[in-house]
Amino acid sequence: MSRIRFVLFSVLGVLMFAAPSFAQTAAEVAADNSFTVSKYAKLATGFGFGIAAGLAALGQSRVAAAAAEGAARNPGASGRIQTLMILGLVFIETLVLFTLLVAFIFLRV
Numbered sequence: 001m002s003r004i005r006f007v008l009f010s011v012l013g014v015l016m017f018a019a020p021s022f023a024q025t026a027a028e029v030a031a032d033n034s035f036t037v038s039k040y041a042k043l044a045t046g047f048g049f050g051i052a053a054g055l056a057a058l059g060q061s062r063v064a065a066a067a068a069e070g071a072a073r074n075p076g077a078s079g080r081i082q083t084l085m086i087l088g089l090v091f092i093e094t095l096v097l098f099t100l101l102v103a104f105i106f107l108r109v
Contacts, residue, residue, distance in 0.1 A: 045106045052099040056092050063088045 067085035071078035 042107055045103045049099055049103045053096055056096045059092050060089055063092070 063085055067081050070081045074081075
């Protein structure tokens, strides 16, 4: 068992020392890195906007549910509750639009 382990680690060591021979030049690394960063930045922007839109939809549903419950408990205040609900929905949707604007800015760069 000891001999097999010795041979295995010897081969692994030789392979690890051979890896720098396949290294890229500095120009190739810089070009590849800028492309990779740009690609992952666009991917992260898409995921970020998706998360923001999804959480905003959850927030809007909670606002609508609370407004419906409030109007059901006090029908006399339903007009004022509806006004506050619409104001809250506008603020939530504005945040989503700002997130979309930031996403477009990051995708353009």
